[in-house]
Amino acid sequence: MDWGWLFSPTFSVFGLVIMNWWRRFYNKNAIYFTAYFLIVPALILYIVFRVYPIVYGGYISLQEWDGLRPMKFIGLKNFSEVLFNDRLFKVSLLHNTIYALGTVTGKNLLGLFLALLLNERLRGRTIFRTILFMPVVMSFVAVGILWSWILNPAFGLLNTLLQGLHLNFLIREWITDPRIALYSLIGIDIWKWTGFHMVIFLAALQSIPQTFYEAAMIDGASKRQFFWHVTIHLLVPVTTFNVLISLIGAFNVFDLVFVVTQGGPFHATEVVLTHMYIQAFKFYRVGYGTAIAYTLFVIIFILSLLQMRIMQGKKYEF
Amino acid sequence: MRPHPKIISQVFIVLILVLFSISIGYPALWMIFSSFKTGGEFYSNPWGLPQKFAYLNYKEAWKLADIGRYFGNSVVVTFFTVFLVGLLAAMAAYAFARLKFPGSTFLFYSFLISMIVPAQVTAVPLYVLIRKFHLFNTRTSLVLCYTAGGLAFSIFLLRAFFISIPRELEEAALIDGCSYLGILWRIIFPISKPGLATIAIFQGMGAWNEFFLALLLIREPSVRTIPLGLYVFFTQRVIDWTYVFAFLSTATIPVIILYILLQRQFISGLTAGALKA
Numbered sequence: 001m002d003w004g005w006l007f008s009p010t011f012s013v014f015g016l017v018i019m020n021w022w023r024r025f026y027n028k029n030a031i032y033f034t035a036y037f038l039i040v041p042a043l044i045l046y047i048v049f050r051v052y053p054i055v056y057g058g059y060i061s062l063q064e065w066d067g068l069r070p071m072k073f074i075g076l077k078n079f080s081e082v083l084f085n086d087r088l089f090k091v092s093l094l095h096n097t098i099y100a101l102g103t104v105t106g107k108n109l110l111g112l113f114l115a116l117l118l119n120e121r122l123r124g125r126t127i128f129r130t131i132l133f134m135p136v137v138m139s140f141v142a143v144g145i146l147w148s149w150i151l152n153p154a155f156g157l158l159n160t161l162l163q164g165l166h167l168n169f170l171i172r173e174w175i176t177d178p179r180i181a182l183y184s185l186i187g188i189d190i191w192k193w194t195g196f197h198m199v200i201f202l203a204a205l206q207s208i209p210q211t212f213y214e215a216a217m218i219d220g221a222s223k224r225q226f227f228w229h230v231t232i233h234l235l236v237p238v239t240t241f242n243v244l245i246s247l248i249g250a251f252n253v254f255d256l257v258f259v260v261t262q263g264g265p266f267h268a269t270e271v272v273l274t275h276m277y278i279q280a281f282k283f284y285r286v287g288y289g290t291a292i293a294y295t296l297f298v299i300i301f302i303l304s305l306l307q308m309r310i311m312q313g314k315k316y317e318f
Numbered sequence: 319m320r321p322h323p324k325i326i327s328q329v330f331i332v333l334i335l336v337l338f339s340i341s342i343g344y345p346a347l348w349m350i351f352s353s354f355k356t357g358g359e360f361y362s363n364p365w366g367l368p369q370k371f372a373y374l375n376y377k378e379a380w381k382l383a384d385i386g387r388y389f390g391n392s393v394v395v396t397f398f399t400v401f402l403v404g405l406l407a408a409m410a411a412y413a414f415a416r417l418k419f420p421g422s423t424f425l426f427y428s429f430l431i432s433m434i435v436p437a438q439v440t441a442v443p444l445y446v447l448i449r450k451f452h453l454f455n456t457r458t459s460l461v462l463c464y465t466a467g468g469l470a471f472s473i474f475l476l477r478a479f480f481i482s483i484p485r486e487l488e489e490a491a492l493i494d495g496c497s498y499l500g501i502l503w504r505i506i507f508p509i510s511k512p513g514l515a516t517i518a519i520f521q522g523m524g525a526w527n528e529f530f531l532a533l534l535l536i537r538e539p540s541v542r543t544i545p546l547g548l549y550v551f552f553t554q555r556v557i558d559w560t561y562v563f564a565f566l567s568t569a570t571i572p573v574i575i576l577y578i579l580l581q582r583q584f585i586s587g588l589t590a591g592a593l594k595a
Binding site: 031032034035036037038039041042043045046048049050051052053054056057060067114117118120122124127128129130131132133134135136137138139140141142145146147148149150155157160191194195196199200203248252254255258259273276277280281286289290293294296297300301304 | 328331332335338339341342343345346348349361364365402406407409410413414417418419420422429434435436439440441442444446447462463465466467469470473499526528529530533534544545552562563566573581588589
């Protein structure tokens with residue numbers, strides 16, 4: 001092909017006009033170009049691996065699909081099965097609820113308690129804080145394996161300790177007894193995360209101006225009164241956050257259960273996500289598993305909104 | 319003044335704290351002790367220090383489980399996740415913080431809104447997507463998923479951080495003829511080190527410890543990350559417990575050492591969300 005025309009005088013004028021137009025357009029909008037250049041890489045990743053799966057998941061949840069053969073559209077049948085016909089889903093959700101009640105109260109009460117202790121002027125405060133926060137940096141897999149041994153009925157540390165303290169009546173089969181396995185998991189979760197909530201409470205406590213305390217002391221308030229009438233109210237925002245985080249965590253629990261009990265014994269520790277995992281990846285009910293996950297998401301979403309609504313009402317400004 | 323009750327209450331507080339610290343610190347210490355004990359000593363002397371430090375468990379565990387490879391995989395995945403999230407989030411956050419362009423508010427909030435959807439919810443579609451892209455059984459798939467998952471929160475944090483930087487610096491640079499990219503590279507990145515460190519620790523810990531997606535997206539033993547390798551090793555229960563503890567210690571000790579050295583950054587990094595909330 002002959003490209004000579006590109007260099008012909010007529011075309012060069014045309015080219016110059018276009019180049020000039022583009023340069024002016026670019027200069028006028030340089031800021032926009034820069035901005036989009038900065039955002040586009042993040043945006044692409046985000047759309048492909050975050051937005052698209054959310055939408056596509058909604059689509060899969062309406063199909064009967066084993067992951068191999070073509071999908072079959074069945075409308076909301078998966079969801080109606082999850083909500084009305086799946087006994088195990090209800091059991092799992094109940095376990096999640098118990099888990100949430102146990103961990104949310106446990107982590108936050110203990111966290112607040114320890115934060116109040118650490119808020120005193122003490123020697124070695126940093127050391128305590130360092131140790132108490134440490135499990136937060138460990139993975140749930142590591143924590144789960146460590147505790148599977150501690151709670152091992154035959155040789156585990158806990159039962160050995162109880163025996164040593166002559167508290168034999170407390171000895172249990174911590175993770176193999178269906179009646180208490182779930183509570184053992186709650187205990188492990190609390191062990192791992194209390195330090196996290198403690199640090200957040202502590203930061204909030206330390207942000208309370210000293211003048212508040214002095215003013216209350218001048219007015220003749222006792223330390224206890226100060227706590228119940230002032231501190232508690234100032235902690236509402238941070239408590240809202242702590243409760244929200246632990247609530248969401250409790251409904252999304254998977255790793256710990258999967259490592260320590262695999263949902264057993266006899267589904268005694270089955271939670272929604274382990275149920276989802278088994279349905280989607282063991283029984284190849286891919287559409288159905290997705291429907292379970294989406295149902296869980298809606299439940300978490302509603303609970304979070306409710307929780308925030310309730311606690312925002314109690315907020316004090318200063 | 320009566321110092322007496324005060325001292326008593328102080329002693330009391332310290333006692334409670336010591337008790338809690340033991341119940342949290344001892345299991346971790348005990349894990350390390352156990353990893354050095356021989357099989358027999360593990361059962362006969364469960365509580366104390368090992369009589370002599372037996373490195374044999376480590377040797378055996380490394381041989382049985384290919385720990386070196388898992389460790390390398392975790393390092394690679396964590397490094398690239400942190401690098402990508404840091405770079406991409408800082409770029410986007412700077413645009414959101416400083417440049418006015420059509421759709422900026424909409425885009426920013428659409429990033430934020432994705433934070434309410436936990437990664438577990440999109441597990442199945444993500445799995446299908448990764449298979450379609452032929453990224454199944456690759457470390458790349460983990461890096462991409464972790465990066466995409468971490469972007470929203472990091473952009474949110476870094477944007478707040480950038481807004482708190484005084485504008486005068488950048489204006490001076492603009493007048494001197496520096497481009498926006500030049501400003502980002504020469505001014506914003508260097509003074510945002512604390513913000514970037516927060517992101518790095520938060521995302522790094524997340525990637526290093528992540529289990530759920532790794533379980534779904536990795537089947538091939540040679541690309542397993544540490545949590546996955548640990549889980550598989552643990553479920554083959556025929557293996558001696560002391561080996562499990564050797565593996566457990568290998569996986570945990572580096573993180574704990576790093577945490578103790580950089581504890582201020584770790585604590586602020588991992589609780590970063592709360593301080594902004």
